[in-house]
Amino acid sequence: MPDFKELSRSVAGLTVLVTGAASGMGRATARVFAADGANVAVTDVAGEGAQAVAAEITAKGQIAKAWALDVASPDEVRAVVDDVAAQFGGLDIVVNNAGISVRLAIDDDGYDEAWAKGLAVMLTAHQRVIRAALPHLRKSKCPRIVNIASTEALGATALHSAYSVAKAGVTGLTRSLAVELGRDGITVNCICPGPITTGMTDRISAEHKAVYARRRTALGRYGDPEEVAHMTLSLCLPAASFLTGAVIPVDGGLMARNA
Template sequence: MTGAASGMGRATAILLARAGAQVAVTDVSQEAAQAVADEIAGEGLSARAWALDVADHAAINRVAQEAAEAFGDISVIVNNAGISANLPIDDAGYDAQWDRHLAILLTSHQRLIRAALPHLRRSKAPRIVNIASTEGLGATAGFSAYSAAKAGVIGLTRSLAVELGKSSITVNCICPGPIETGMTQGIPDEAKQTYAARRTALRRYGLPEEVAFMTVSLCAPAASFVTGAIIPVDGGLMARNA
């Protein structure tokens, strides 16, 4: 899985390992990825770490092949790597941010899926889970590049669910809402509390583990008939009008 060194990625990697998976922990930082793999190994479970910049097409192909060789095959893909930046559309740096957001948040998803597809087609229980965002279902001013990329992930998920269904590959998408991660840790607690009380039904931010449990559930045998689903894990944010 990508973006596995912190936040929702770390929580998902640990839960997948506890569910019996051999986990390829990838992140842009080898040191950070290795720390999570060591944490998993410390529980007597199986994981290996790779440094992976998901904007690097050749690196995606290489790591997918190495992971398949290390573990014997690939049965599950979790596209979780992410970035986020607030930038108005008329900012001089907008084009660069647009390209970077689409490369990391959307293009990398299809590239990893394509790299792993021969292995997934051989699997008895192939699963793809893409992590999008409620920003792909709604929008916040200043995040148009992020929102566009996440909406693209939702479209990619639905299309590939239809296309790959004949190979019994399920493709689903999770849309986290406000979650306590590295991306949100710079927001003052008071601002988080105000936002959560105003926007979410549960009146709080979610935890990385609450997203991870949903991701892992979509990889379980019991989810074999779930595909093309877009699942908000958002404390009721998208359900609440006022």
């Protein structure tokens, strides 16, 4: 019988790049990884917001640096990814979290523009970040990619077609790259958050949130960003080395519930 393998459940010393990390799930992800001992590259189109999150982390004696990054810019993506690897001496983990809210009727005059922007930020950017990171990930002993999609990729809501298409594309990208990059030892997984308390959901009244959560989720509440962040961390542990191509709802049981 083979010996029992001790597999690490810590990302301490590894370097993670998180996009869209100035707020919400991205901020929570940066802080959760930092608390576990990772070196965190906090990136966001809002450079001052990224700086603020990095300052929160370093104030606790943990390691983080901030970069302004518009993930829709190919040049910025390449430059920032390479600089992160240079600053930290490598790159082990990519968390593609950056996203925007796109809510528009199919016959709205601004639909084409919203469609293009939604796909640029929430789908095309994911593959660009991954492509820029690949040379560095291939040198890592624990290469991980986690793409953040949404339960809108699994079941749609009216007026969210551009958003849903982008998020469904992320699940397809995840599965395809899991197969393609598996021989390099790079795992690629996807999280589909359900109703989470973030800046994107601030416009929804507390009363409406409570009614929706009671009707739609098994747990009867909205989730916290940290609850998604901890699942992201779990997918990136050295011990998660045989998990790839997974699409995991973190949704309080929303997708499991029929009525």
